[in-house]
Amino acid sequence: MNYFCALLLLAVPVSALAERSARDIMDEQYDRHRVSNETTHVSLTLIDRKGYEEVRTLRRLRSEQPDGLSRALTVFDAPADVKGTALLTRENKEKDNDQWLYLPSQRRMLRIAQSRRSGYFMGTDFTYEDMDPDNIDDYAYRLLGSEELDGSVCYLIEAVPADEKKERSSGYGKRKLWIRQDIVFTVQIEYFDRKGRLLKRQKNTELTNIRGDIWRAQRSFMDNTAKNHQTIAQVVQRDIDAGIPDEMFSERSLRSGRYMN
C-alpha cells in the first residue's frame, strides 16, 4: 500500500485473525480512515547516499467526489525555483487515472502517460504509481499471518497485481504490508520487483488519532535500497474536511495560478 494512501486508510476492530480474509482487512482499512477532503502540508527531506539532505515542501490536497472517486493536487511550495510546480491526479472508474504535470516556467500542462508509472515522482523515492490512489480491486491480497512490529501486532498481507494489465503498468511485482491489528493502519510496506527482490521499504510512524477511529501517520520514511537513497515525508499541518473547492482540481486553476492561494 502506498504512502499517501496509507495516510488515508481506515481501521476497524479486529476479532480473530483466522476469521478475516486479507481483502476484508484492506476494505475495512479503506473504509475506516476515509475522509471527504484533506489538505496536508508536507516537508520532504531527500537524503542521498552520502547523507546530504535536500528539503522541499509541498501541499497535497485531496477531495472525494460524490461518485466516490478522488481528485488530488500536489503543489510544491519550496524551494523557490520549483514553487508552483504541480501534479494533478484524477481517479477514473473504468479506465486509467489521469495525471497532469504543470510546469510554471512553461505555463504548460503535460499529461503523464499511465501505461507505466514506475518513474520516480519529483526526485523523491515515491513513484508516480505511489502517488496514485489505489484501487483495491487492482490487487489480489493474501494474508500471510501476523507479526509483531515495533511492539504492535500486525497483519502481514501480500498484495500482487490482480491482472496482466496492472502487472505490466506496475513497477512492483508484489508488496508486503504490515497493518496494525488494533487500529487497522498500515505501518510498514516493503516493495519487491518481479523476481522477489526488495526495492524499497516504507515505515509510517508518529501515528496520530485524528478523530474517532481515523488515524494518520505524521511521518513516513521511504528507504530506497535499490537507489541507496531515502525520503522522509513529515506532515507539518493537516486539515481534515475543511472543504476544498472543486475548481482547485481544474486545469484553469493551474493556468491562472489560483491553486497557489
Added chain:
Amino acid sequence: MHRLMQWFSQHSMLTLLLIGLLSIAALFPASRIRIGSSIDNLMIQDDPERDYYQETRALFGSELSALIYIEDPELFSPQKLSMLQDLIADLEQVEHVQSSESLFSATDIYAEDGLFNVQPLIGWAPETDEQAAQVLQRAAMHPLLKKQLLSADCTATLVNLRLDLENGRINPLRELSRNIDTVLAPYTGRFSRLYQLGRPYIINQQSVHIQRDQRTLLPLATAVLLIMLAGILASFKGAVLPLLTSGISILWTFAFMGLLDLPLTILSFMVPSLIIVIGSTEDIHLLAEYKAGRGDGLRRGPAIQRMIARLAVAVLFTALTTAAGFLSITASPMPILHEFGLAASFGLIANPLVTISLIPACLALFPDRPARFSRPEKDSALLQRLLNFLQRCRRRPGTTLALAIIPCAAFGLYGAARVEPDNNIIRFFKPDSPVVLKSDRLHAKLSGPDSFCIRIDSDEPGAFKDPENLTYALRLQHYLKEQGWTDCSISLTDYLSYAHRSFSGSTNPLPASAQGVAEYLLLLHRADIEPYVTPSFQNLNIQVRHNVTSSRELLARIADLRAYIRTTSPANLQVGVTGEMLLVHKAVGAIVRGQLRGILIIAVSTAVLLSLLFRNLRIGCIALIPNLLPVGIQFGIMALAGIPLNTATSMAAAVGIGLAVDDTIHLLMRFYSQPPALDPETAVARSVKHTIKPVIATSMSLCLGFLVMRFSSFVPIGDFALLSAVVLITALLADLFVTPTLLSLRIMHPARRMTLQQPRETQTP
C-alpha cells in the same frame, strides 16, 4: 672483508648455524608478504593533482566501477532482455556493488500522442516481440545511452556496476572480480559475448598473472642457473651452493618486504628471479676461483684462502655497484618503482652477504672431489683466437675506441630522441591477452575504457541551475566532440537537454531560465545525476570517455584542452581536468626524470666506488666509459623496436650499468694486481686471459637469466628483460674490447702501483 670471509671459513659450523637461525626467524615475516597490484602505486606519490582528484572523488563519488560487456545480435529479443535483467539483478547482489547503470536503470523521457512519459526505459523485460521492438526503438533514440551503454547497432550493451570500495583495497577488489565471474558463469554461452572489465578485473588479472609468472619464471630461472653452473663448474654438486645462497637471500628479502609491508607488484615479483640470476654471478666467480686453486694443486684450505684474497674486495665492490643500480630506483616518486628498488637492493645486498659467509663455510666444511676439480684446463682454439683478436685491437687503440664509442653515442642519441614514454596499464598486458582484446572490443562497439573528468566549480550555491553556466559546460562538451579524439562525454547538461527537447520540442539544448532548469531537475532522481552535479549545484562534472592509449598523445590532448579552458572559462567558474588514469599517464614525466636520475646516480656512484677502490679519480671516471656505452645501444634498440619507456624499461639502463660494471671491476682488479714491473700490454693480456672465462660465463648466465623473464605475462617486464640482456651483451663486448684498450693507454698506468693484499702462496705470475 678478507678477515670476515676468513672468519666464516674458520668458523663454518657457527656460520651455518647463524644463517640457519636467521632464516628460521625470517619465515614468519616472509609469510606476511602480500600481492599489491594497485593503480595508485603507478602515480606520483606527492603529486598535488592527486589532492584535486581525491577532492573530485569526494564530491561526485568514486569512479571505481566494474564493467560488464554483453553482446548478442538478438540482444533486444524478449528472451535475451529477460536474461539480461536476471543477470543485472544477480550482479547487484554481489557484495560491494552499490548500484548499477544499465538499460534497465535508464530513465526514458519523451512525448508521444500528447502524453509525456517519464519512466524507466525498460521497467520489465518485454514479453512479446512487439514489446521488444518498441523497447529497441526507444533505446536506439535515447541520447544518453548512445556509446555510453548501448552500441550504435544495438547489439552490445554495458552494465556499469558502481562499487563502494576504495582503490587501495586490493584483496576485496580481487575477490569482487572473482565473485562477478561466478555470477557470469551460468550466463556465459547464453549471450554471444559476456565478460567483465574495469578496475577489479584489471587488478585481479594482474594478480593472476603475477602468481602465474612466479610459478613459471622462478623454476625456469632456477633451471637456467643450474644448467649454467653445471656447465661452468662442471659439477652439479657445486651448482647447489649458488642455489642455496639465492634461496636464503630470497627468504630474507621476503621477510624484509613483509616487515616493511612492501607488496609483490608487477615489478617486485621479479625480485626473486633477479636474485637468482644476478646473485649467482658472485658465486660463479668465487667457485671458479676456488676450482682454479684446486686445479693448481692447492689443498682445500689454501684454495679457499686464495679465493678470498683474490675476490673478497671485488665481491664487496661489485655487490655495492649492483645494489647502487637498484638503489637509484628508490629515488623515484612512483611507489611501484620505489618499492621495487627497496626490495631489489635489499635482496642484492643480502645475497653477497650470504655468499661471502655461506660459500667459504661450506667449502671449508664439506669435502669436494679433488679429481674433478683438479683437472688442468686448456684454452680452446676459439678462445685463443679471440684473445689474439683482442690483442690486435689493442694495438690500434684510437680506432678501436672510435669504432666503439662513436656509433654507440650516435645510436643512443637517435634512440633518446625517438623513445616514447608510456604508462598505460592496459598495455602492460600482451596485445593478444584477453584484457587487451576485451578493451579493444569495448572501444570498437561502445566507448573506450579510459575516462577523465572536467570539473567546474563555482562559489555560488545553485550555480549549475543557471543556464549560462550550463551553457559553458555544453560548450566544453562541443569542443571535445569537435576535436574528435574522445568517444563521448556526459554531464548534467545531457539530462537537462534530453528533458527539455522532449518536453518543449525546442531546438535549444537548454531551458532559458533557472526556473525551467529546476523544474526539469524535479523529473530526475537524485541518484541518477549524482555523478554529475553536487547537491548544492556548485560543482559540475563532465565525464569523458576515450581510447587514447599513448601517454604522450593523451597528455598533449589534455594540454590543448587546458589551454582552451584557460582562454574560454568565465571568471566566476574554476575549471579543472582530472582522472585516475590521467594521473597514471602523467607519471611518464616522472619515469623520464627517473630514467635520467637513475643513470646519473648509478654513473656517479660507480665512478666514486671505482675511484675509492683504485684510489684514483681518473681511473674511476675512465672505467665508467665502457659501462655507459650499453645505455646508448639500449636507447637505440628501444627506438628501433618501438619499446616504450615505462616503469619497467626505465630501470634497464641503471640496473644494466650496475651489473655490467661488475666485470669491469674484476678486470681492473686483475690488471692492477699485476706486478708493477710487468709491461702494460702483458699485464692487460694476462688480466684479460684470466678473467675472460668467468666474465663471459657470468654475462651469458645473466643474459639467459634475464631472457627467462622475457616469458613474463607483462609486456614491460619482457621488454625490461630483453633490454637488460642487450645491455649485458653490449657491456660484455665493451669489457672485452674497450676496457682492455683503455687499460693499454698510458693514462691508466700510474695506479698499477696499487697493491692488493694477497697470500704469498697464491701469487700468480
